[in-house]
Amino acid sequence: MSAKKGLRADSTHFTLEGAPFLILGGSIHYFRVPRAYWRDRLLKLKACGLNTLTTYVPWNLHEPERGVFLFQEQLDMEAYIRLAGELGLWVILRPGPYICAECDLGGLPSWLLQDKKMKVRTTYSGFTSAVNSYFDNLIPRITPLQFKNGGPIIAVQLDNEYGSYAKDKQYMLFIKEALLSRGISELLLTSDNHKELKNGGVDGVLQTVNMQNLSNDGLQHLATLQPNKPLMVMEFWPGWFDVWGGLHHVFAAQEMISIVRQLLDRGISINFYMFHGGTNFGFMNGANNDGTYRPQTTSYDYDAPLTESGDYTTKYHLLRNLLSTYNKKPLPEPPAVQSRRAYEPVVVSHYISLWETLQCAETHFRADDPISMENLPANHSNGQSYGYTLYQTDIHSGGELNSRKHVHDRALVFIDRELIGVLDCKTQTVKISHSKSKRTLSLLVENCGRLNYGSAMDNQQKGISGDISLEDVPLKRFSMYCLDMKPSFINRLQSQKWMSVRQKPTYPAFFRGTLVVDKPTDTFLKLPNWSKGVVFVNGRNLGRHWSVGPQKALYLPGPWLRSGDNEIMVFEELNAAEKIHFAENPEYGKTINVPIE
Numbered sequence: 381m382s383a384k385k386g387l388r389a390d391s392t393h394f395t396l397e398g399a400p401f402l403i404l405g406g407s408i409h410y411f412r413v414p415r416a417y418w419r420d421r422l423l424k425l426k427a428c429g430l431n432t433l434t435t436y437v438p439w440n441l442h443e444p445e446r447g448v449f450l451f452q453e454q455l456d457m458e459a460y461i462r463l464a465g466e467l468g469l470w471v472i473l474r475p476g477p478y479i480c481a482e483c484d485l486g487g488l489p490s491w492l493l494q495d496k497k498m499k500v501r502t503t504y505s506g507f508t509s510a511v512n513s514y515f516d517n518l519i520p521r522i523t524p525l526q527f528k529n530g531g532p533i534i535a536v537q538l539d540n541e542y543g544s545y546a547k548d549k550q551y552m553l554f555i556k557e558a559l560l561s562r563g564i565s566e567l568l569l570t571s572d573n574h575k576e577l578k579n580g581g582v583d584g585v586l587q588t589v590n591m592q593n594l595s596n597d598g599l600q601h602l603a604t605l606q607p608n609k610p611l612m613v614m615e616f617w618p619g620w621f622d623v624w625g626g627l628h629h630v631f632a633a634q635e636m637i638s639i640v641r642q643l644l645d646r647g648i649s650i651n652f653y654m655f656h657g658g659t660n661f662g663f664m665n666g667a668n669n670d671g672t673y674r675p676q677t678t679s680y681d682y683d684a685p686l687t688e689s690g691d692y693t694t695k696y697h698l699l700r701n702l703l704s705t706y707n708k709k710p711l712p713e714p715p716a717v718q719s720r721r722a723y724e725p726v727v728v729s730h731y732i733s734l735w736e737t738l739q740c741a742e743t744h745f746r747a748d749d750p751i752s753m754e755n756l757p758a759n760h761s762n763g764q765s766y767g768y769t770l771y772q773t774d775i776h777s778g779g780e781l782n783s784r785k786h787v788h789d790r791a792l793v794f795i796d797r798e799l800i801g802v803l804d805c806k807t808q809t810v811k812i813s814h815s816k817s818k819r820t821l822s823l824l825v826e827n828c829g830r831l832n833y834g835s836a837m838d839n840q841q842k843g844i845s846g847d848i849s850l851e852d853v854p855l856k857r858f859s860m861y862c863l864d865m866k867p868s869f870i871n872r873l874q875s876q877k878w879m880s881v882r883q884k885p886t887y888p889a890f891f892r893g894t895l896v897v898d899k900p901t902d903t904f905l906k907l908p909n910w911s912k913g914v915v916f917v918n919g920r921n922l923g924r925h926w927s928v929g930p931q932k933a934l935y936l937p938g939p940w941l942r943s944g945d946n947e948i949m950v951f952e953e954l955n956a957a958e959k960i961h962f963a964e965n966p967e968y969g970k971t972i973n974v975p976i977e
Contacts, residue, residue, distance in 0.1 A: 385493035386527035387470075387534040387567045388584045392612045393647060396470075396534065397650075401479055402647065403612060403922060404471060405432035409481070410460040411441055412680055413658045414940035416500060417690060418460055421656050422467050427714040428696060429703025431531055432534070434472040434651050436479040436616075437486040439514055439663075444625045445762040446491050446510075449517050456615040461525050461753065471525075472569070472651070474537040477511050477913035478545075482666045482676050485840055489590070491767040493754045493841055500837050502548035519562035524567025526566050534761060536568040537614070541590065543572035543580025545835065552582040571614035573597025590653070592754055592975040593769030594639055599648065599885070613643060615651050615653035619683025620974045623667075623674040624828075625928045629669045630683045632692040635975075641702060645728075656690065659680030659935050662921035663766035663865075663871040666832030673805040674787060675829040677931045678923030681968060688935050688966060691717055691900055718938065720902040726893040726948055730878040731956070733886040733930075734824070734863075738770070740872035743862040750786075750844035751857050753827060767864040769843045771823045778814035779851035786846035790829040791955060795819050797886065799954070812850065823848075824863075824888065826955075828924075836913070865951065870919050873949075877969065881958075888913070891956050900941035904933035904959040911954035918946055918969060925950075930969025936962075 387400045395403045406425045413421055437457060442835040443449055451457060464471050478501050479487035492498055496507045525531035538555045556568065572580035572590045574596045581587045587606055589598045589615055618636050620629035643650055657680040667675040682689040685696040692714065704711050711867060738744070742764070743756055750771050760976050781793065783803045793802040796819050801810035803823070812821075827842035849855040863869070873890060881891070905915060907925050915922040915934055919939070921933050948960050948969055 382735060384528055389567060392571050392608055392610060393650060396846045400594045402644075403432050403472075403649035403651065404430045404706065404707065404749055405434050405651030406430045407434045407647070407651060407653045407660060409655045410494045411437050411438055411455060411664070412458060412660065413656070413910065414937040414939050415456070417937065418463055418717075419467070421686065421690055421717070422617070422941060423715045424468055424690065424692070425655055426469060427712045428655075428685065428700045428973065429707050430469075430652075430655070432470040432472055432651070434474060434653075435460070436481045436540075437473065437489065437518065438479060438481070438826040439477050440484060440487055440489040440765070441517065443489055444765065446489075447513070451521065458521050458525065460534060462715070465525075471532040472535045473522060473533050474538065474540060475522065476539060476672055477514065478539050478831050480540050482660070482680065482832055483664055484666050484832065485767070485830040485837065486666065488837070490830065490840070492756050493838070494763055498838055499547070499744075501542070501545050501551060503550045503554050508554060515558050515562060515782050516944045518643040519559065519564065526564070527782060528565055535569050536564050537571060537583065538585060541576065541580065543576025543578065543660060544580040544833070546576070547835075548689070555587060556582055559703050564788075569614065574601060581605065584684075586610075588612040588614035589674055590617075591684050592617040594642060612649040612651070613644075614651050616640070616643070616650050617651055617687060617974075618654070618755055619681075622677045622930055622968070624926050626674065626930060627970050629969040629974050630928045631974045632756060633698055636695060637698045637702060640699065644706060645703070649759045654682040654684040655678070656686035657688060659688055659923065660924055663827070663829075663924075665924070667789075667829040668833055669831055669836065675720055675789065676706050678925070678934055679931045679966070679968065681966070682742055689720065700819045715976065718902050720904075722964045723895060723897070723903055725959040725961045726895050727959055728881050728891045728893045729957065731881055731885045731889045731891045732873065732876055732878045734888040734890070735886065737873055737876060737890065740869055740876065742862040742864050742866070742869060743860075745970065747858055747860070748856050749858060752840070752841035753843035753844045753960045756840055756843070756860060756862050763878045764829055764843070764862045764864050768824055768826050770854045770861040770863060771825060771844055772859045773821055773857050774818050775814065775821045775850060777850065778812040778896055781810045781812050782849045783808045784847055784849060785849055786844055787823070787825060788842045788845060789826060790890065791823040791825045796826070797822065799887070821893070864968040865914060866922065867919050870916055870949070873960045885956060887955070888951065888953045890951050891947055892947060894958055895941070895946040895948050896947055897941050897943055900938040900943060902938040903936050904966050905948070906933045906963050906967070907950065907957070908952070908961060909955070910952055910958040913953050915952040916949040916951075919941065931970060932967035933963055935966065
């Protein structure tokens with residue numbers, strides 16, 4: 381009996397099971413979509429005329445602590461892939477280890493950065509040993525789901541956009557061997573932006589290109605690099621991601637369809653990144669640095685064919701009409717859209733000051749010098765990955781407090797619990813009034829998101845990463861509190877003494893109110909006249925809110941609510957309002973048009 385013939389790239393077109401095959405793919409990330417909605421989103425992808433699902437695999441979520449692996453519930457990657465297969469979709473898997481994906485540190489776990497010599501995405505032994513350990517756990521979960529074993533996985537991508545990094549010529553060979561030696565036997569791919577194709581390839585692996593328009597020579601360059609091979613746009617960007625303080629990116633539907641039609645007319649395979657973006661729940665978002673540090677928003681709507689909450693868009697309908705001509709059978713009817721509602725506003729009832737929650741901190745540690753989050757002795761020596769860290773020391777004078785660019789990423793500065801300023805990438809100094817009496821200096825430092833792209837990924841330590849000085853004298857003797865805001869921390873808050881909001885709150889603080897629900901339904905949570913912080917619903921971290929926009933509403937999935945009482949808790953840094961509001965529709969702010977070169 382001959383072996384089943386999977387996806388092949390032996391000529392100018394793909395073949396699958398020996399027959400010509402045009403990849404019509406769409407990216408939907410299981411970790412950005414509530415598990416209760418996986419089936420809905422995949423059915424909508426199939427009803428649009430796509431035949432292939434692509435997804436990344438985020439190492440930082442699957443191994444949050446060294447040697448601790450999570451593949452359950454929201455992170456049940458195998459169930460997601462099997463579901464795609466049951467629905468008649470093929471799967472292209474992109475397991476990294478680096479994925480970019482606008483995730484914190486590009487999906488790499490922050491505990492890697494405890495090694496001061498760390499060189500991520502190279503053959504540095506500290507990195508390769510961590511990858512090997514991760515792949516020893518991950519790849520055996522993937523191999524049974526390959527095409528040759530009756531599963532839906534027809535191709536696997538090596539790392540991601542290595543041509544833009546390219547610090548070690550042996551690295552991609554290492555990743556290739558790491559996959560092959562563990563039983564990956566389907567077609568191997570790489571993907572790169574058009575400018576970096578020449579640096580991203582590896583022998584025996586098919587190259588693909590990422591792009592948004594046809595004005596560059598990416599496809600021609602790809603054809604020249606590997607003649608007589610099928611062409612594929614692994615990431616066709618129907619929109620773009622947003623950053624805090626920026627504008628909401630949109631890409632005109634008619635322009636997108638025109639480009640897609642030209643690609644398909646040429647027989648070029650395509651994958652929409654994203655087909656459905658979803659949400660950067662919790663502290664998942666990454667950041668970019670184009671000369672200025674720019675963290676990404678909680679929403680990952682991406683102006684994709686399916687909205688953040690799973691609605692159909694003009695892009696979806698136009699694309700479905702186009703793709704219907706590339707499908708031999710009539711397309712299935714698109715599933716009904718989830719209902720949404722604007723609940724009545726929730727009145728905030730109680731608060732507890734951050735200063736009163738320090739006993740709930742994961743770790744309280746003292747040292748002569750400030751220590752970065754990753755090196756705080758929290759979580760069984762894995763350090764702190766996300767959230768906030770409070771640094772405190774006593775001062776006996778005043779003058780200029782200088783961060784020396786060691787604050788990452790944003791610090792609220794307090795003297796005896798009174799806010800006196802903010803330190804961030806733009807503001808390095810704060811003036812402190814003179815006094816000879818002893819005062820407590822506190823810096824509440826937030827990891828706003830590690831860079832997910834670029835050459836500086838080895839240097840993404842958060843918190844305070846070196847000396848800070850007062851009048852040019854380095855400060856010493858710090859107390860540090862790990863405020864990671866994990867579920868265990870949020871649970872500990874419940875047993876603390878909360879105050880009625882009739883008493884004037886002391887900031888920063890946690891505020892809470894109760895949303896009473898009859899039938900749980902999707903909604904968007906809005907915080908007009910609030911400032912900055914994090915929202916928790918029934919203990920679940922919904923994401924960050926920030927008045928600078930562009931995003932003004934957080935997607936709250938109905939499955940995360942329950943009939944009856946639901947606790948809404950908001951961590952607010954500077955200014956709370958009396959109510960928490962809800963809306964039926966998102967509010968993504970003023971728009972800016974792409975394409976992106």
